[in-house]
Amino acid sequence: MADTSVPDRNEHAERMWKRNTVRRDVYQPVREALEEMAPGIDCCMYCGNHMADTVDHFVPKSRCGLRTFYWPNLLLACSTCNTRFKGNKHRSDGLVGSLLIDPTREDPFDHLDLGLASGVYRPVEGSAKGEWTIEVCGLNEGKRPRVRAEGWLNLADDLQGWEQARAAGDVRNMRRKIYRMRTQPFADVCYAALHKAVSEEAPLVFVDDDPAVLDLLRDDELRAALQV
Template sequence: MIRIVRPRLPSELESSLLKLTQELANTPVPERGDHTQRMWERHTVRRDVYRPVRDALEEMAPGVDCCMYCGNHMADTVDHFVPKSHCTLRTFYWPNLLLACSTCNTRFKGDKHRGDGLVGSLLIDPTREDPFDHLDLRLASGVYRPVDGSRKGKWTIRVCGLNEGRRPRVRANAWLSLEDDLKGWARARADGDRKGMRRKEWRMRNQPFADVYHAALRKAASDDAEVMFTNTDPDILDLLRDEELSAALHA
């Protein structure tokens, strides 16, 4: 899970979402739950609202349509951060919509929701806060740990199933691939192979589990970086700090 910037929607789509929210607000409270589901499944809503919203979420997602919870490729559903069953009036609220893979949306997160005891959610919202303030990703193992016992970190790991099944192993493999790409990029630069550099940059930008690269960058910029990367090729840390590579990957 990484920080994601949420852009403004086109005015026409924003207006459509507001009209749908107003329709819900005008629905008697006892009927609102059932009406919400019917609206969400309405043919015109799926065509004129759901699809454009999903397109917008895919544009803001890291990598290739990465799930905004687990970071895996090819997310294909629109999830309600605060579930419809908990707050129907947020069903068509743009800041409440996130791109998610089917596994996170149905098997793990689903309708789970818990407040943080103040005015927010205990689940990390990657469009409003930096997940790495609460989550630490161990690169070698691919396992997430809460930062300093963070309640948000613990709840997010549990609810999103971040350490379930093969997910840690796939993240660990993504780290190995990233190391290889970093070294390949450095070799291409040394050889003056600009095409080879661009290919490696493309791979790094679009690899599954984009959180691995962002976690590595975060660790490389920390005061404890030398300790964190003790068992890694020394060149890797220098490459993660390389200004030319950073500029190319964030262009």
């Protein structure tokens, strides 16, 4: 006899999630909590853009109704990722997890490499998760690479502005620069740069940039201020 309990359970979870009382008493508090935890300003956990405005289920409700109200399965996401790109797409990694990078459990940069000058993501060699995440989340679609590339230029300027403020003993301006770096759109640019700065390939990655930029990205005071 066919087991119809799972489809019924998933459909029930879908209906529950859409109830007005759930949207008021559960959805809104969850979204506000995720916004407080997010880097940048309401950073989308998939594409890195700011002003994310929805709560997404990492494992879709249609795949596992039991995770509908499971806290680790709820992520802050922008509407574009939640509906246009990721939606209900889901693949198993063949073990016990997802083929999509889970930002609550994994370091995305173990699977993804961001070209700072180009703003284009590429998978780390051999990473099926990197490939699938780029495809599912549309990381290189539309204007996203261009905005990331512009974000890198802005970040480099703010790094130098921070150093000038430090040299002048201008603590207020130092804090302003840190705030700008932490809250700029596509916060992943800042964290990718910080990650690359301490890698063995750093001298090659930053070869076309002002040498001071790499030194600043490695500066302990700056990294502490950015909560690295």
